[in-house]
Amino acid sequence: MSKTFKAHCPRCDGERTCFIHGEHEEPWSWHDGYNSQHGQNDYKIAECCGCEVVFFHKSGWDSEDWDISYDPVTREEIITNPVTVITFPAPEKKSEKPDWVWAIAKIDPQLFHILEEMYQAYEHGALILAAVGLRTAFDRTTTVLKIDPELTLKQKVALLLDEGYIGETESKTLEVVTDAGSAAAHRAWSPTLDGFQILLTTLEQFIRRTVVSGKSALEIANTIPKRPPKIPKPKPQPNEQP
Known part of the structure; x- marks a missing residue:
């Protein structure tokens, strides 16, 4: 059974469940003895489960690109690395064509x-x-x-x-x-x-x-089962004469 993931379909122009037909993960790192940097790029060949368009999907993050948020309970800092996504082809121009x-x-x-x-x-x-x-x-x-x-x-x-x-x-x-x-x-x-x-x-x-x-x-x-045929009721027998 094919693996699936959620991705922005370039034809539907919205998040859809997509089949994964091929994928490759590429972690990377760099350092010069004093400074270091790391991240990862993920590549997928995807097919939209709705319109069935096949497209290339790349997502990646970089340790030098980060955001800070706060835990609502502990108020501790939470550091996250935003993910950049690229698809090819790019999302299609908005069309007058309805989804159906x-x-x-x-x-x-x-x-x-x-x-x-x-x-x-x-x-x-x-x-x-x-x-x-x-x-x-x-x-x-x-x-x-x-x-x-x-x-x-x-x-x-x-x-x-x-x-x-x-x-x-x-x-x-x-x-x-x-x-x-x-x-x-x-x-x-x-x-x-x-x-x-x-x-x-x-x-x-x-x-x-x-x-x-x-x-x-x-x-x-x-898919609806047919109604079973009616079984005819037996005809009443006339009473026997003594």
Whole structure:
């Protein structure tokens, strides 16, 4: 079983439990006959247990770098050496992408890559490309949901409504998403930033509910034991005549 430790994941940009795939400890010391210095560097190849990114983690301390605190009871001095941590790659730039998008990579890698590129376009202000990405992401989501790929986008929205994936109001908002994407793709129409954010929220809610949460619910359902069949009660026998 792999060892784990807590570290700052450069992709999640927060402290996560990580697997250790390799590690090396390097204590060191120096002296010139009058002065001395010592410390230690620890190196790890780590994998985040959440998003599964693999990264390099270095932590180290130096006897010449120290802080003083005080024991709250005895008031004695406590000397500690602060630990310096370096990770490579460095933490990623803050993204508009919600955390649940990483779960899509395991469910459907193609949908994940479409969303990745759509968010990149959004974050760089390329709203025409981002709007086309919304339409493409919706189209791929319907494929994940086993909707006939030969249908038009409008027919797919209607079928999602008929099969109970979405309600009447959501079907209308998703039609707006697909219409906006088509206008961006074929007529170079660009939504405003506020308008795009509304369309994005609509699509995010649809994908999270039907693909991410829906799949999780089905996995839980598969673990629930089936109800045992009912044993039919014996029919009452007519009283025998004397």
